[in-house]
Amino acid sequence: MEKLSKLLPNNLYHSYVIESNNDIVSSYLLEILEERKIINGNNGDVFILTCDSLTMEDGLKIKEWHKSKSIGLGKKICIISTKFINREAEQSLLKIIEEPNENTHFFIIVPDSSLLLSTILSRVHILKNIYQEKLDSNKIAEELLKSSLKNRLDKIIEIIKRFKDKESSGGLRFQAISILNSLEKIIYEKWKKDLNNKDLIFILEEIKKGRVYLSTPGASVKMILEHLMMII
Numbered sequence: 001m002e003k004l005s006k007l008l009p010n011n012l013y014h015s016y017v018i019e020s021n022n023d024i025v026s027s028y029l030l031e032i033l034e035e036r037k038i039i040n041g042n043n044g045d046v047f048i049l050t051c052d053s054l055t056m057e058d059g060l061k062i063k064e065w066h067k068s069k070s071i072g073l074g075k076k077i078c079i080i081s082t083k084f085i086n087r088e089a090e091q092s093l094l095k096i097i098e099e100p101n102e103n104t105h106f107f108i109i110v111p112d113s114s115l116l117l118s119t120i121l122s123r124v125h126i127l128k129n130i131y132q133e134k135l136d137s138n139k140i141a142e143e144l145l146k147s148s149l150k151n152r153l154d155k156i157i158e159i160i161k162r163f164k165d166k167e168s169s170g171g172l173r174f175q176a177i178s179i180l181n182s183l184e185k186i187i188y189e190k191w192k193k194d195l196n197n198k199d200l201i202f203i204l205e206e207i208k209k210g211r212v213y214l215s216t217p218g219a220s221v222k223m224i225l226e227h228l229m230m231i232i
Helices: 002-007 024-035 056-067 087-098 137-146 149-162 170-192 198-214 221-231
Strands: 015-019 046-054 076-085 104-110 125-127
Touching: 002 024, 024 046, 024 076, 024 104, 046 056, 046 170, 056 076, 056 087, 076 087, 076 170, 087 104, 137 149, 137 170, 149 170, 149 221, 170 198, 170 221, 198 221
Parallel strands: 015 104, 015 125, 046 076, 076 104
Antiparallel strands: none
């Protein structure tokens, strides 16, 4: 908690993105705000949303809260903790962050800030690597590239089962994008040594497309990953 507290000034900026995949961060943030007397335990002007995947419906709830009048005389605080934000919800958040109400502060907690729209990132303060839990995406990517097609497809099924077959879960989408990012780094390094290799160029293009599709509501994570496993 001390690390996060040092990074947050007493005079808060209107919007923060906190990069963390640890669920404890939102609790730490609340404690810090209470200690500084910015909020209290019964403050009705605090909106907390913790979800696996932030949807357009969630974005509308945040918009309505933002439009509502303050109950007290203090600040309004919105804390969003999620593993994944779809593009529609991001656009809704962007509009709010572009024109925040006075004395209203937003804290968006996500595992990887680089996955957010650049237009959002340009309007917030970013706090990176706050209590991050280590992910094994690099190791998984290396194993996938060395494995046979059958073993690669089996590994995808294994990953999906970790999320209790909830293929639309934000956690799974974040894991999938992390794996794609790791695959891209490895293949990009190979391509730099062989710039005319059309196969590597094709794979890099397909990974880029896959990352876009994973941000699309309703897209099948399993189908996207299986397609990529067949071409790497």
